Amino acid sequence: xxxxxxxxxxxxxxxxxxxxxxxxxxxxxxxxxxxxxxxxxxxxxxxxxxxxxxxxxxxxxxxxxxxxxxxxxxxxxxxxxxxxxxxxxxxxxxxxxxxxxxxxxxxxxxxxxxxxxxxxxxxxxxxxxxxxxxxxxxxxxxx
Numbered sequence: 001x002x003x004x005x006x007x008x009x010x011x012x013x014x015x016x017x018x019x020x021x022x023x024x025x026x027x028x029x030x031x032x033x034x035x036x037x038x039x040x041x042x043x044x045x046x047x048x049x050x051x052x053x054x055x056x057x058x059x060x061x062x063x064x065x066x067x068x069x070x071x072x073x074x075x076x077x078x079x080x081x082x083x084x085x086x087x088x089x090x091x092x093x094x095x096x097x098x099x100x101x102x103x104x105x106x107x108x109x110x111x112x113x114x115x116x117x118x119x120x121x122x123x124x125x126x127x128x129x130x131x132x133x134x135x136x137x138x139x140x141x142x143x
Contacts, residue, residue, distance in 0.1 A: 001107075001109055001110075002022060002025070002107030002108060002109060002110070002111065002112050003107040003109075004019075004106075004107045005104050005105070005106045005107070005120075006019045006104065006105045006106075007102070007103075007104060007117065008102075008103050008104070008105055009101050009102055009103065010089060010094070010099055010100075010101055010103055011086075013088070014088050014089050014090070014091060014094060015082075015086040015087065015088050015089075016086060016087060016088075016089050016103065016105075016114065017084065017085055017086045018042075018081060018085050018086070018087060018105070018112075019105060020085065022105075022107070022112060023081060023085045025044050026042070026044055026081055026087075027081065028044070028045060029044075029045045029078060029079075029080060030042055030043060030044055030045060030048070030078075030079050030080075030081075030087065031043050031045065031048040031076050031077065031078055031079065032076070032077055032079050032087070032089060032090075032093060032114070033072055033073075033075045033076035033077070033093070034071050034072060034075035034093065034096055034097075035097070035113055035114075037123060038096075038097055038098060038115075038116070038119055039097055039106075039113040039114060039115045039119075040089065040093055040096070040097045040099075040113065040114040040115075041111050041112070041113060041114075042079075042087075042105075042111065042112040042113070042114060043110070043111045043112075047110045047111060048076070050110075051072070052073065055068070055069040055072055055073060056069075075092075075093065075096070077090050077093065089114070097114065097115070097116060097119075098116045098119060099114065099116050100116060100117075102116070102117035102118075103115060103116060103117055104116075104117050104120040106120070
């Protein structure tokens with residue numbers, strides 16, 4: 001399970017060091033792809049397989065389902081951690097997420113999210129303001 005948030009940086013070659021505590025889970029490979037809210041998703045291969053299966057099961061006849069599947073699948077890239085626990089984040093994904101040097105890696109249960117540090121702070125600030133109303137809305141689903 002991935003939890004917590006970690007400050008990191010991307011080097012000039014587009015390499016990002018994965019937090020030490022997550023490296024074992026990604027040791028057999030991972031996939032990085034477009035995420036939501038201007039983030040990237042980094043998933044272990046097993047979790048990527050589950051997501052890809054869910055995307056394949058979306059209704060082909062719905063334009064929004066096809067568009068979402070295309071964005072997630074066409075944007076995906078296999079990554080391997082090097083000996084220092086770094087992976088290369090492709091340029092097109094760095095551009096999509098607006099990643100500059102400073103990033104935040106966020107553990108969200110089955111995936112890691114990679115955020116530009118400023119965008120993450122903006123997102124957190126806005127979400128904290130709405131936390132109570134969000135919790136009330138989710139109360140109907142048992143939270």
